[in-house]
Amino acid sequence: MAIFVTGGAGFIGSQFVRDWVERYPSNTVINFDKLTYAGNLENLSSVASHPSYRMIRGDICDASEVLRALPQNCEAVVHFAAESHVDRSILSATEFVRTNVLGTQVLLDAARARNVRRFLHISTDEVGGSIEEDRLFHENSPLAPSSPYAASKTAAEHLVLAAVHTFGLNSVVTRTSNNYGPWQFPEKLLPLAISNAMEGRPIPVYGDGLQIRDWVHVANNTRALRLVLEKGRPGAIYHIGGRTPLTNREVLRTILGSLGQICRPADSGRRSARPRPALCRRLFAHRMEARLAPQDRLCRRNPPDNRLVSHEHRVGQQREER
């Protein structure tokens, strides 16, 4: 059995590939990735020499490259590849439309041509815009993309659902909330905040920092993706989240709090994991200033067995309900 993963050298895709190879070592996993600035083969060093893993460098927007790489009767296409950074999409949207919209259509056409059995499309909860107060998205939330990135992902979802309606393609869509975990490119909020804090540099906060996002650990997300791939109903949309809605400010407080704990001096009863006095002083000063208490809400509220796939709805339902 072969699965074809796009964008497998990125943050979430690489976690999915590593997990899959470990879990199903006899399956062939083809990682089709353009290796843009966001793709990093180091993410896959643990599986690079595994006999069932193959890396093919290619562009999802190039139909002939995709058709050359995609085997006939492939078990599944798992489509992660995307331009994924909201801020970049605000600076320039063209590449987002090309990769996220055109690239998805190229893959859908190739999947039909190669008689692929299943198409898993990875979308985002950002198609619903911002979470208001403490309410999470659900299956009937209206689509309200608020950035070019989110708009391009919304368009891609529609193309996938159109392929289900028009051609009977066996597809499932997942909408995932913000992921955190290892190997994320350092332009994203969490790694950027952590590396800036460790180097004593200021952490950028947009506006008042009160925008609410739900957070899920990347390994929990990929576990849910496997479940949806194996058991999801064709034409359904599944929301995957950690049930951890936090404002950006809360997230940053958590990070500073945790780094403060790491730097706690030895005489406080805890060992100093990184004995860098200048850094510790800066972090403590920052914490005192902002009256931050040590927190680990992100970890505490994401136990490994929490309910990840919260909602689904069938194609067509949303249109009737709006």
Ligand SMILES: NC(=O)c1ccc[n+]([C@@H]2O[C@H](COP(=O)([O-])OP(=O)(O)OC[C@H]3O[C@@H](n4cnc5c(N)ncnc54)[C@H](O)[C@@H]3O)[C@@H](O)[C@H]2O)c1
């Ligand atoms: N990171 C999150 O928090 C999050 C949340 C919800 C949904 N998503 C979605 O999950 C998917 C993966 O996100 P990520 O954070 O791992 O992204 P990422 O930016 O870390 O990785 C994207 C990968 O796609 C590859 N790629 C880009 N353009 C390509 C092209 N034209 N052809 C082939 N490969 C190409 C890149 O080289 C990279 O390896 C995306 O579809 C994203 O929209 C991400």
